[in-house]
Amino acid sequence: MNDVDAENQLRDTLRAIPVLTGVSPEFDHTDVPDDPHVLFSEWLLAATRSGVAEPHAMTLSTVSADGRPSARVLILKDVDKDGWHFAVNSVSRKGRELSENPVAALTFHWREQVRQVRVSGPVVADPPDLAAADFRARPVGSRLLALTRRQSDRLSGDAELDEALARAARELAADPDVVPDEWTSYAVRADEVEFWQGHPERRHIRVRYTLDDGTWSRAVLWP
Template sequence: MSSIAARLRTLPALTGDLPEVDPFSLSADPAEAFVEWLTVAIDAGVPEPHALAVATVDSAGNPSARVVLLTDVRDGCWVFATDARSEKARDLTADPRCALTVYWQPLGRQVRITGRAEHVPEAERRADFLARSPSSRASLIAAHPGESLASVEQMQQAVKRARDRVDREPGLVADDWQVWAVRAEQVEFWQGVSDRAHMRLQYRWDGVRWDRRLVSP
């Protein structure tokens, strides 16, 4: 066993006062159930409860995952934004199938969503960009995802120039800004339990309604 493996085995897991869950007390609609759990996480002070892992595959089937921020849950969709030049945007354009994961560690809760991503209307795309802080908009305008940089200072100067432009043009919206809505086909709610008798509740869309079942962890 390597030294890091030995050290990892000493780390505690599923610590703290984990909430008890009656799985069938959750809404029959997984989006509504998600909002219920998200609200609990926000009220409990979970750090960055809107952090969302997005997994995609490229045209060759190579997987990739990264963390973004969830911006909305509505109409059965989980919504996030990205740059059209980013790897995730290219992947979703080629293959809209994707998987999302949220983990609220202090509550021992995880939610997994799989489905297909679709673009939102232009008005919503623009509104999302303009709702962000001037500093955030400047950073997004200055960025060129994946391109090489000669130094840290190069990016800092690009952000400074972009911030000057944002201040001069407060209605400016980056052409490459995209907002994606993932329409769920399967959603799983996982509640960790200290004795390891974990709870897994799966929702599957059968084309007409959501089928809900409890499964073994």
């Protein structure tokens, strides 16, 4: 198969894959809470109860100081009046970008329910005690990797990784409550949140909340 045939086969394969195959819950967009935090919690709990896989997984999008975007999937840790919370190593690429340009976007996709939620706004660091509590609640493997303090650095090979993890294991064994200084919990203090529910005929429902002078307003958008 030549390159042109391979490209045609890939394009045809992609177009043949079914989309919007989930089953959407009932959603009356004319009767929604005044606060997007409330609606988000309702949607997240509904996704959890219905068996959506990893409903707390989200794409975190950040932007460097020179305007270059990057994205990766993380786990949401909490949602409250202070924002959408997640924790990362501040010396990782995402941590550096949040330091350089403290704004972010979160995207949740619940394929089984044909739903998405988009959250964006400024990012602030949570109090250190929240970061420490998050770190200590993490699985051992996650803590060991963070204790290497090398995330996003160039890796020369498995031997280098094994050695760093062994050092981290000794550090954790000596002090089970250790928390690296670089571990940071962040909150996205949203000023825009959009709820999207798909429709097989593309009559998607979109409700966007925007924050202005401390007050939320909302609008229904064209699909």
